[in-house]
Amino acid sequence: MKDDAGVTREQRVEALGGMGCKRKRVEDARFTQGKGNYVDDIKMPGMLFGDFVRSPYAHARIKSIDTSAALALDGVVAVLTADDLRPLGLHWMPTLAGDKQMVLADGKVLFQGQEVAYVVAKDRYIAADAVELIDVDYEELPVIVDPFESMKSDTVLREDLVAEDGSLPDGAHGPRKHHNHIFTWEVGEKEATSQVIDSAQVVAEETMYYHRTHPCPLETCGCVASMDKVNGKLTLYGTFQAPHAIRTVVSLISGIEEHNIRVISPDIGGGFGNKVGAYPGYVCSVVASIVTGVPVKWVEDRMENLMTTAFARDYWMKGKISATPEGKITGLWCEVTADHGGFDACADPTKFPAGFMNICTGSYDIPTAYLAVDGVYTNKAPGGVSYRCSFRVTEAVYFIERMIEVLAIEMNMDAAELRRINFIKKEQFPYQSALGWEYDSGDYHTAWDKALKAVDYEGLRTEQAQRVEDFKTGKTRKLMGVGLSFFTEIVGAGPVKNCDILGLGMFDSCEIRIHPTGSAIARLGTISQGQGHATTFAQILASEIGLPADSITIEEGDTDTAPYGLGTYGSRSTPVAGAATAMAGRKIRAKAQMIAAYLLEVHDDDVEFDVDRFVVKGAPEKFKTMKEIAFAAYNQAIPGIEPGLEAVSYYDPPNMTYPFGAYICVMDIDVDTGEVDIRRFYALDDCGTRINPMIIEGQVHGGLTEALAVALGQEIAYDDMGNVKTGTLMDFFLPTAWEVPNYETDHTVTPSPHHPIGAKGVGESPHVGGVPCFSNAVNDAFRAFGLRHTHMPHDHWRIWKTANKLGLHG
Template identity: 40%
Template sequence: LNVYPEEVVVSYLAMQLRKPVKWTEKRTENFTTTIHGRDQVNYVDVAVNNDGTITGIRAKILADLGASYQLLTPLIPTLTNLMIVGCYKIPNVQIELVGVLTNKMATDAYRGAGRPEATYIIERMVDLAAAAVGMDAKDIRFKNFPQPTEFPLEIPTGIIYDSGNYQESFNKALGIVDYDGLRAQQAQLRDQGRYLGIGISTYAEICGMGPSIAMPAGGWESSTVRIEPTGKITVLTGVSPHGQGQETTFAQMIADEFGVDIDDVIVIHGDTGRQPYGIGTFGSRATAVGGTAMVIAAGQVKEKMAKFAAHLMEANPDDLVFGDGQIFVEGSPDQSIDFAAIALEAHVAKNLPPDTTPGLEATHFFEPSNFTYPFGAHIAVVEVDADTGEIDIQRYVCVDDIGNIINPLVVAGQVHGGIAQGLGQALYEGAVYDDSGQLLTGSFMDYAVPKITQVPHFETDHTVTPSPVNPMGVKGVGEAGTIGSTPCMVNAVVDALSPFGVKDIEMPLTPNRVWQAIQDAKG
């Protein structure tokens, strides 16, 4: 999202010199001069009845914005405000948001962008509320979930959740992990002086960043779909995937729409000389918004192509089916014509249907009516060594609901990467400055990220609650794993140490911090 001065200078020099210009930054330069994320201090109160009903939340959020603004610096903490109630029906909300300018590097959008902070606040507070009224962490969540029939659901922060069934995803996660069996095992291990912890995080997030009225610079997206004379299909999209996999999923969607091989579809993005206009890839919006623009454009092209085929076949366009590289009359596969032949005929234009122009191309701008709101449930099982503070992650289960799934493998990759990133924040990562503003963690010698041996096997599953905001029913998945995982891990460790009276530990949960929390609780 952000543009740094060096990128502008390099581009300018390349144009002036008419030669490629390469700039390579050092790792320390990257650490010190590119944006950071998540820097908040939160003071939170929750009102809860004896039966576990949460009636209100009050928060004062101190958001470190750094020394200067990058693209979205002051906007990111406002997303924490919007999503602070998470999955719960909490009727009363009061938030004071204070942006603080410091001598650090600016904060800005980092995977999740304000929503992981909101989920961390509410999920930690729900666990504390459960302990205060003597309820199980599972039961207090079920107590405060809205019912599926209550959606669309307006929440006190002013947004409207599109669809949800929080009970289904949570029940599925509890069943996979055998929650009741784990609680019995936990009690047995405690009798042996071992400390098993079960952490829960149920999250809802805002993504499919869309309605222009709610966005800084537009929330629409556009796409062009063109069928070439050869029958190959070219898709031009205004979104720009950089690891989200839309080159695959967009091609898959178009191939399904026209009944052709996926290798016959080319997805082009990132070329400002060729692309339609676009807003960009962020906030898990590329498929929910950009994909919708593409699907609608494809539908317009398909409708026109059906007219050409019907004219040549002397059939009704409404009776035609696209499949296996053919266009045929429904129920009569022998009455068919080759897809590529129709594409060529549309461009040769010797035999046009009445009131039809040559070519097969359409561009569509899609403006969504609302954001989309994925949700899910994460459960972590850890064992903590009380003598050393070491944390052993024994299981990690997550059940996400991102609406309809286009490509399960792509979704799994996004979820796995997101969880690993969230675990890194919870257990290892942190930008540390000294009192004079000097960054002390300016290389990977000092800034710890999880190694492959420190990341557990992820047991992933899903439920499907389609979104009514777009015709595909998709919601978005790019940030889900990061949002649910961080409070899940902290809740697990705190649960393990509850016999000592430990109620909270500041992230990252390094062995030293965990050991010190035990010592402090012992007095």
């Protein structure tokens, strides 16, 4: 059908650039020309630079700090120590996990690299010189880097958490068992699970360490604090994944009224969870700007980033899984010892001290389960953020996907088949899991079958069996691993009824203003760190309000202009802010409908929305385009309708979303060098409704590469003295183009039933599903030689050791 302009409906749809199309990114013009505006690009008149004196020791008492030589250096403006911050009550700050953390060392240090003093100088070179001139007298204390030892040790790491009479006051998450213990978090039925497992005919047990690593975005953390003493306003630019939450936190701890604080997240060079928390550098920069009255910039270097800001993982997970002789899983037991470092600075919703670890029943219909997590202090850096995942989901999925493999070995079954017979069935959704979640939608069997067929799974197993034979007869020194993983994520935190951070409900928001000439600006409470929000949120709106995506500006990250939101992490932007965007768009449409009806001189109910216009029902030749309606909203006095066309929506999601996927990795492993060659990686993702397939594919490539890194070598390692052994990119593995394979992407579409556009979020799925897939491939390569489980990271050296232990080196 053609309208009067000779344009077909399909052409009108295409002209919008709405949901489902591979819209090119609007961000790219500035980024490809070097015109991004990252925090270190910000320059302000008179701006000073901050730099830290950091502890070389992992555990030490501070006897004295002599700053005199530094202060005497030309160009040094100030040096702050805990003594300077104490009168302001800022020598400690609250963490996101209900603990508190030293801003500057208050009498002792608890991890290597801890902030001891903050130098403010005219440029970064002078600041660095001054750092060298500060003399700190340390008295070394016993160092604990092992959480199990910590729970037995007489050494008290946190004297501030022990009462004078020696008793242990409750922590933020209840009673504590030991002076180095933080919390115990239990979910599920302990007795019932214990009974099921004890009486089961088949039980598999395994303990696995999910090593400590780091999100390591290419841009480190930093900020510029600018206190304008004339008008009393503080402007804080920074690498913040949650700018509004930072504003509230800054207000609460500084006493500056929130309306006098403007937080701006400029372009962010990757976050992956590293930029969720609040760091001492932010607090010190704010204080320094208040003290000096001029802007102060602080940008950490890579070593500071890796050593001190927000690690991820560090979970010891002990599992038991029981099944019938046919392979139907009957129970799951998971005990976690979580190493949180010197302060509990985990970034999790308040009621979830171990995040969503209780998604660890995975994609399987497991009737009975129990999870217990113990958080423990050690002399390591604080953090515990969700590195490209939603609050410990990566740990949970790794756990269950390894346990399934171990069970398959125990039962001498094919791991793909074992998964299939335990998947939650399509008709069971919405599915109530044994550990308390309601999975919204899924079709796991379809996805699994599609994936297995795509890679010719049986053919792979035949080839693998032949390879084992060839290896045994000396024809090859390479083994073949087939890694399987089927993951269910839990993202889009979350419903305000059970999800908050520091008491702030985890809703999100969108505000839309339609301009008279039919273009628009929409502002959100989220902030892109590479996800392409300016591109995709405009696509959602284009489809919802019928104006071209190219005519819609998306703005985020400025708390003075954007509506309040909880930011971007945990794949929550599309599930929460994306929903707010659609809902705000629908409010615009509702008003537009009334305006259209007035203009067309019919009743409101007699017009309907069609792509980019409202048409009179049954008379499509009578219509008003959204562009015409926008203009009318500003130039006509319409009875009963306010002028203008704006809307705002605060969206409190009724549930999380549960993206899922099926990944298969095929690798060859050189038994003599430990090198791996990833021959093939197939990734099927179901993220519900797909907003922009190009961006989804890019997210999958990136997430898989971060998964490859974590599984195959990336770690934050400590020696017994608490020294960080992986503090530079020389030691901390970030894959290059040379190590990374080409990925095959695929999809199924199972929309979320409760999300306004059915979208579930995708950015973190490939990381969550990818880590166990790579790890399973390595383990699988050695299955024929008796390997049950070997810990990550599977770097060449560790793989060689595994082969050696199995006697494969002759």
